[in-house]
Structures are given as structure tokens and as C-alpha cells.
Amino acid sequence: MSDEPASCDVLIVGAGPVGLFLANECARRGLRWRLIEARATQSVHSKALAIFPRTLEIFDTAGVVQSFLDAANRVTWATVIAHGRQLARIEFAPDNTPYPFVAMVPQDVTERILAESLVKRGGRIEYETKLVSAQQHDGRVRAILERDGRTTEVVAGFLVGSDGAHSAVRHLLDLPFAGAEYHASFLLADVETNQALPADEMQLCPSELGPLAIFPMSATRRRIVATIAKTENDAPSLELVRKLLVERAPKGIAALSLSWSSYFRIHHRQVDQLRVGRMFIAGDAAHIHSPFGAQGMNTGLQDVWNLAWKIDLVARGRANDRLLDSYTIERRPVIKKVIAITDLITRAMGTASKPAQLLRDVALPIVSRSGAFQRRFVGTLSELDIRYRGSPIIEGDGERHFDGALREAGGRFVLLLGEGCDARMVEAAEQLAASYPDILGCRAAPSRGLVLLRPDGYVAYSETAPRGAKSVEAAHSVLRRQLT
Numbered sequence: 131m132s133d134e135p136a137s138c139d140v141l142i143v144g145a146g147p148v149g150l151f152l153a154n155e156c157a158r159r160g161l162r163w164r165l166i167e168a169r170a171t172q173s174v175h176s177k178a179l180a181i182f183p184r185t186l187e188i189f190d191t192a193g194v195v196q197s198f199l200d201a202a203n204r205v206t207w208a209t210v211i212a213h214g215r216q217l218a219r220i221e222f223a224p225d226n227t228p229y230p231f232v233a234m235v236p237q238d239v240t241e242r243i244l245a246e247s248l249v250k251r252g253g254r255i256e257y258e259t260k261l262v263s264a265q266q267h268d269g270r271v272r273a274i275l276e277r278d279g280r281t282t283e284v285v286a287g288f289l290v291g292s293d294g295a296h297s298a299v300r301h302l303l304d305l306p307f308a309g310a311e312y313h314a315s316f317l318l319a320d321v322e323t324n325q326a327l328p329a330d331e332m333q334l335c336p337s338e339l340g341p342l343a344i345f346p347m348s349a350t351r352r353r354i355v356a357t358i359a360k361t362e363n364d365a366p367s368l369e370l371v372r373k374l375l376v377e378r379a380p381k382g383i384a385a386l387s388l389s390w391s392s393y394f395r396i397h398h399r400q401v402d403q404l405r406v407g408r409m410f411i412a413g414d415a416a417h418i419h420s421p422f423g424a425q426g427m428n429t430g431l432q433d434v435w436n437l438a439w440k441i442d443l444v445a446r447g448r449a450n451d452r453l454l455d456s457y458t459i460e461r462r463p464v465i466k467k468v469i470a471i472t473d474l475i476t477r478a479m480g481t482a483s484k485p486a487q488l489l490r491d492v493a494l495p496i497v498s499r500s501g502a503f504q505r506r507f508v509g510t511l512s513e514l515d516i517r518y519r520g521s522p523i524i525e526g527d528g529e530r531h532f533d534g535a536l537r538e539a540g541g542r543f544v545l546l547l548g549e550g551c552d553a554r555m556v557e558a559a560e561q562l563a564a565s566y567p568d569i570l571g572c573r574a575a576p577s578r579g580l581v582l583l584r585p586d587g588y589v590a591y592s593e594t595a596p597r598g599a600k601s602v603e604a605a606h607s608v609l610r611r612q613l614t
Contacts, residue, residue, distance in 0.1 A: 138162045139445045141286035143261050144293030148413035148430040150244035155438035157251040166259040176236030180424035184513035186229035191536045197243040202233035207331040211380045218498035266407045289409045297415030303406045309399030314357040319371045319391035326382035335378045341479030342378040366391040404458040417465045423472040439585035450614045460518045523611045524590045539571045544583040546575035550596045558602040
């Protein structure tokens with residue numbers, strides 16, 4: 131390895147929500163970071179909107195959730211309406227989270243909150259700065275940046291590309307972006323409306339003309355997303371939005387004015403590898419899909435939540451490449467599932483097949499009344515059901531766990547000791563934590579048994595019937611998988 135010191139631990143390319151959140155995590159963990167952005171400023175458009183419960187839990191652990199809660203319109207119902215008929219109405223209220231709702235926060239507000247958090251931590255965003263090239267050598271990444279026509283070299287421990295669907299980092303790594311394009315164009319419009327629809331309910335409107343979704347940003351402001359066979363003018367007009375609402379939306383909603391609108395084309399694509407050596411990609415740089423389901427930004431934020439603690443341990447010399455390998459291994463199945471689900475929703479909502487429409491319109495009212503269906507729908511959409519089963523660095527299902535332990539852990543692993551853990555077992559656990567003072571914490575928990583919790587809030591190991599010191603040693607064995 132080169133003796134030349136890196137000028138930063140992590141170079142982040144792209145200051146959208148994903149890059150901003152990663153920079154916040156680097157700052158919180160004491161890593162040296164730089165965040166560059168080719169644009170001159172942050173986005174002024176709302177774009178991504180929905181923030182789901184699992185992402186709110188992550189923001190909670192990261193210490194930034196309150197600003198999002200203050201800004202959010204809270205949605206607790208999802209309704210499916212076709213041809214003026216309600217096919218399903220599902221309460222979006224998961225009972226195993228302190229955030230049982232969808233927080234509707236426009237992307238420009240999300241970026242502002244995260245950028246302000248960075249400034250409070252003493253950081254800054256380097257605007258109008260482009261990545262020209264990057265090469266890896268001797269455990270370092272040498273990147274050439276360009277600003278105002280001048281180039282500079284940066285030596286970084288790691289480089290993360292969160293630079294969108296046309297990612298320069300992905301192109302530099304020559305990673306194939308496998309998938310396809312949807313034939314239809316998409317329309318996105320933020321409109322002022324009357325109050326015919328509830329402010330706490332989002333509507334999904336299947337139609338043979340193409341799907342349409344309505345997301346409430348407030349009591350009178352709504353995001354309209356729809357496919358459209360043929361675009362008109364440079365951007366959708368208020369008249370076009372009104373026409374689509376008449377054709378596909380619930381009766382009574384009226385679009386009074388238009389604040390912003392855009393056309394866009396959508397692909398469903400993903401890379402096979404999220405890591406090449408010390409260079410990574412996350413968010414839209416690694417995966418894009420249909421906006422129906424509103425999963426894109428949430429998935430990207432959770433990419434870097436999975437990655438940040440791993441980079442932190444390796445940067446401090448406490449873990450090895452096996453831990454970095456787990457980023458792709460753990461996140462790719464999640465990404466693959468998100469793309470499959472959003473594609474299914476898009477095609478089911480917009481099918482032109484009469485038999486398929488009939489089957490949907492007959493079956494959905496029956497199926498949606500099932501408690502099992504509702505739990506699966508809410509668990510999937512909320513991203514609370516994400517697990518890392520099969521990961522080489524855990525033992526078991528790798529399910530999520532959320533409580534105050536993570537807030538207090540300061541980015542460390544936590545050994546939770548619940549009912550059934552005797553005094554000798556507690557002593558063994560405390561001794562283990564003392565041997566890893568900057569990596570592992572130990573605390574009592576109200577649940578039963580022993581749980582080894584990762585810094586990102588997923589279970590690395592658990593036992594419901596503790597075996598004394600043997601259980602602690604088993605947890606220690608799993609912990610060693612993460613470390614050097």
C-alpha cells in the first residue's frame with residue numbers, strides 16, 4: 131500500500147439526496163469527506179416525494195428525522211380506484227414502527243434539510259465540480275476533478291458515485307446497466323387542487339389508457355404521476371393534467387393551478403456489481419425503475435445506509451474487504467425485488483387487456499380484504515420487511531430491529547441482552563464489549579434472549595434461548611466475520 135496519505139477518506143460524487151445523506155453519515159462518523167456536484171445548486175423541483183417508515187427510522191438513528199417530520203404531510207391510506215369504483219382501500223399503519231405513515235416531503239425540501247445538516251456539521255458542497263477520471267492504485271483512488279476549467283487531483287480512500295441515472299462513475303467503471311425502457315412517456319405534475327380527496331390518502335388509478343397516481347403533498351397540493359402515449363409541448367399543461375384527471379382519477383378532484391410539471395422517460399435497469407475495488411455506486415447510478423411505488427429515493431438512501439458503516443470500519447483499519455463485498459451481496463436482492471414490484475404495479479395498472487382488467491377489477495376487492503395481503507402490501511411498501519438473509523456476514527434472517535439502542539450506540543454494533551440472560555452471561559457480554567470499545571456496545575433489552583445488532587439496525591445474530599457464555603461466544607464469532 132502507498133505511504134502517501136489520502137486527502138480524504140471518502141470522495142462522494144453527486145449531491146442529490148443519496149450523496150447528501152452519505153456525506154452526513156461520513157461527518158457523523160468522523161470520516162474525512164468531500165462532496166462534489168456538477169450542478170450549480172441544489173434541485174429546486176420536488177421530484178421524489180414519499181419517505182417510507184424504514185427510511186424515517188434510518189433518519190432517526192442518523193439524528194435528522196425531526197426536520198422531515200416537521201415538513202411532512204402524513205399519509206395513512208392507499209386507495210385503488212378504477213372507472214370511479216373503489217377496488218381497495220388499505221390502511222397504511224404498520225404497528226412495529228414509531229413512524230406508521232408515509233411522509234410526503236418534496237425532494238427539494240429533502241435536499242435542503244440534508245444540506246443544512248451538513249453545514250451545521252461544518253461541511254460544504256463543492257458545486258460546479260465534475261469528476262473527469264478516477265484510477266485505483268495501492269489502496270487509493272486518484273481522481274481528477276474539474277472546476278472553472280481547471281483540474282485538480284484528489285487522493286481518496288474510497289469513491290462513491292451517487293450521481294444519478296447517467297452516472298459518470300458507473301461509466302468509468304464500465305458497469306453494464308441491464309434492463310429496458312418503458313414504451314410510454316411519463317408525466318409528473320404538482321398541482322393545486324380542491325379538497326375533494328382526503329389529505330391523508332394516496333390514490334392509485336388503473337386505466338386502460340395508462341396508470342395514474344395521486345400523492346397528497348398537503349390538503350390542497352398534489353403530485354400527479356401518469357403515463358401518456360403522446361407528449362404535448364415542452365412540459366405538460368394544466369389542460370392536459372385536467373384531461374387525465376377526468377379520464378382516470380376519482381370523481382370530484384379539480385386541478386386549479388399548476389406549479390411545476392415535466393415529461394420523462396423511464397427505464398427499469400440495474401447493475402450486477404455495486405463495487406469495484408474501492409469505488410462504489412448507489413441510488414439511481416445503480417438502479418432505476420418506474421415511479422409507481424415511489425421506492426427510488428428510499429432505496430438509494432438505504433444503499434448508502436448499508437455502505438457507510440462498512441466504509442467507516444475499513445477506513446479505520448478495523449475490517450477487511452469481505453465486509454465491503456457484502457454491500458453488493460446484501461443490496462442487490464433488495465434492488466432486484468424493488469424493480470420487479472414496481473414493474474408489476476406499472477403493468478397491472480396500465481394493462482390494455484380486457485380479460486386482465488376484468489380479473490384485476492374482480493379479484494382485487496376480494497384479495498385486498500385479507501389481513502395477510504394487507505400486511506404484505508404495507509410491509510413491502512414501507513420497506514420494513516427488508517432482510518439480509520443469506521449474507522455471509524450474518525447468521526440467520528438478517529431482519530431489521532429498531533429501538534433506542536441504535537441512537538445511543540453512536541454507530542457501533544450493539545449486544546442486546548434480554549430475558550433469560552443470567553449474571554454470568556451479562557458479565558461475559560460486558561467483557562466482550564470492553565475488548566472492542568470503539569466497535570461494540572452492550573445494554574439490557576426488553577425482548578427475550580441475545581441479539582447482536584449491526585450499526586445499520588439489522589440483526590447479525592440472535593438467540594431466543596440463551597446458553598450463557600456460549601451464546602456470547604457465538605455472537606463474538608459472527609462479529610469477527612465483519613472485522614479483520
